[in-house]
């Protein structure tokens with residue numbers, strides 16, 4: 001099967017350079033319009049699709065990013081592997097601004113977003129116990145290390161609703177929970193990627209120490225924006241290494257990400273809602289049409 005790498009660019013990462021046959025394409029989905037057009041092309045012989053999560057010009061807030069449309073659109077384009085790149089605050093002294101963390105766990109504290117493709121008329125339950133793909137995460141780690149970036153292998157990402165940053169009490173509480181980084185967007189994105197049977201990895205670019213750090217005070221957006229610029233250049237270089245590391249052809253995922261729906265759907269065939277079934281054509285067509 002051909003590898004198609006999808007990159008979801010977070011704050012500060014609104015395009016990538018160097019794609020052959022680069023073209024911004026519009027993708028319509030039954031879940032609405034994605035955050036923006038998607039930049040398609042090829043890099044080192046591998047198909048790529050880049051989607052700026054907030055749209056070019058940073059239009060969508062974390063709560064209004066059309067997460068379902070974004071994941072559906074990538075799936076429709078044939079994407080097999082999704083790399084999410086996100087600006088994050090840090091809860092660890094050793095995870096400093098400018099460092100990158102390859103996230104392996106999440107705590108989802110978001111509450112004002114649609115979190116599933118499934119619902120009344122087609123109920124589905126997937127496991128997100130292991131929410132990222134170890135193979136894809138390893139490739140991100142290797143890519144960053146090859147470039148000499150300060151990389152951290154694993155970390156728990158606290159997804160908050162936002163758009164305000166945390167209070168000091170919240171920041172201290174998340175730290176006491178064992179969280180490593182904080183952002184506003186990786187949930188429900190990671191859950192939806194699993195429902196859509198896409199391998200997903202998350203690269204957190206640290207921009208700040210949130211508000212817990214006695215020497216750094218409150219989160220300062222002007223400081224974040226400064227750090228974002230440099231982080232985004234590093235992220236672009238990291239992404240550009242991935243085609244060589246992942247290769248143009250892929251085997252079925254060893255960790256089963258691409259078969260997450262095998263036993264997920266509970267609703268009896270005769271009770272399924274035809275309208276919802278039609279909307280699920282891209283994300284769940286593999287199992288619904290068998």
Ligand SMILES: CSC[C@H]1O[C@H](OP(=O)(O)O)[C@H](O)[C@@H]1O
Pocket residue numbers: 009010011012053054061062085086087088162183184185186224
């Ligand atoms: C620019 S600071 C807050 C903003 O940045 C992060 O966005 P993303 O995850 O898309 O990189 C964070 O989640 C907030 O949306």
Ligand SMILES: Nc1ncnc2[nH]cnc12
Pocket residue numbers: 087088089090160165166182183184207208209210211219224
């Ligand atoms: N401290 C922080 N909290 C939430 N999202 C962020 N994105 C970047 N820094 C952040």
